[in-house]
Amino acid sequence: MSSTDKKVSTVAFIGLGHMGAPMAANLVRAEYTVRAFDLVPAALEAGVTAGAEAAASAVEAVTGADLVISMLPAGRHVLGLYEDILGAARPGTLFVDCSTIDVADARAVHALAEGRGMRCLDAPVSGGVVGAEAGTLTFMVGGGGEEFAEALPLLDVMGKKVVHCGAAGSGQAAKICNNMILGVSMIAVSEAFVLAESLGLSHQALYDVASTASGQCWALSVNCPVPGPVPASPANRDYRPGFGAPLMAKDLGLAANAVRAGGVHAELGLRAAEMYAAYAEGRGADEDFSGIVRVLREDSGKAAE
The missing domain is CATH 1.10.1040.10 (N-(1-d-carboxylethyl)-l-norvaline Dehydrogenase; domain 2)
Structure with a gap:
């Protein structure tokens, strides 16, 4: 079975801030199982209120997940997260980072994930909190075509416009x-x-x-x-x-x-x-x-x- 034929049902969502929480809530409404984690207890509680399952840690959230989404403040946070969680995911798991980070950091994230046997997309968003809540975000995506096709159904749930911009780092660019x-x-x-x-x-x-x-x-x-x-x-x-x-x-x-x-x-x-x-x-x-x-x-x- 090719990667584009995979059925995603369980999503790990790391980072439930002003943008992440409503994005995760839209996935819950679309009947995905969302296993969520945030370092801030109140943010995690907001995710649970929206229907996500609370994980005790980021590692627990990604264990057994079909796809991993992250929404964090900066590149150093994404790199640090990936260092912690890549070893807990199944080989070949698709990681989709929706944070807005430096292009060089995004390419480093891709290299780190791929070096650990995973697949990766950078998929920053535009549209703000209003767009996140309404599911009308624009996603700008960098990475491989098969990975893009696999993530597209989930991105379509959270946004109204999804553009495959090119190779690793192109979404951030x-x-x-x-x-x-x-x-x-x-x-x-x-x-x-x-x-x-x-x-x-x-x-x-x-x-x-x-x-x-x-x-x-x-x-x-x-x-x-x-x-x-x-x-x-x-x-x-x-x-x-x-x-x-x-x-x-x-x-x-x-x-x-x-x-x-x-x-x-x-x-x-x-x-x-x-x-x-x-x-x-x-x-x-x-x-x-x-x-x-x-x-x-x-x-x-x-x-x-």
Whole structure:
């Protein structure tokens, strides 16, 4: 039986944070047996409430599982986890890492798994907590074609768009490139609104023009950084995060690392990384990434003094 013919029924899910918990819950609703683990007791309890089976450890979670999904904060956490659990899995088990990590770390994870007789995909996501809860995430997947086909039914449960981007590390490459576009565009949209304010142009007027003209983009039409024009945007909830500024700072930092390593001239991407790092370390620590508009507004006021 080829790997693409395998029937996945039991899934180990490691990492039940804001993204992992609703992703695991969607798998439970699709009638997969989900054996879950998280170092944080409250997070594990949330997984159990959603119908997952609690494991006493990550090793216990992966023992006998057909497929392993991880959703962790950084590359070092994924590498450390794999060092601990690869020996407990059945030979040939497919590991799917949905964390957002450095491309080099993702390739190291693949090499580590394959060196222990396992198979691996990097499959970071876009769509935030709302997408995780609704099962409408976008998955960007790197790894082999057979492995992709095997994981696809589960990824389809958790997302609405699943793209096989190429070989090992390609999913992470797509993720950081996409989020570099998003970070730069959010700053550009925010600067435009602050400029509009200084010119006496209302938020609604600028939105009505730009949202149907060449300035249209996701940062404007879905996550508009000012209150009013898009009722569902975080700006109307005092910038409570949908996608937090620290997460944007992390992703732009990964993009900046790749830019420097590749010798790429990406002035705007590097500047956006600097701006979001500063914002996330200050008032943006608990805010949506669109809240950077307030920093730009304050800096503009200081410059005008």
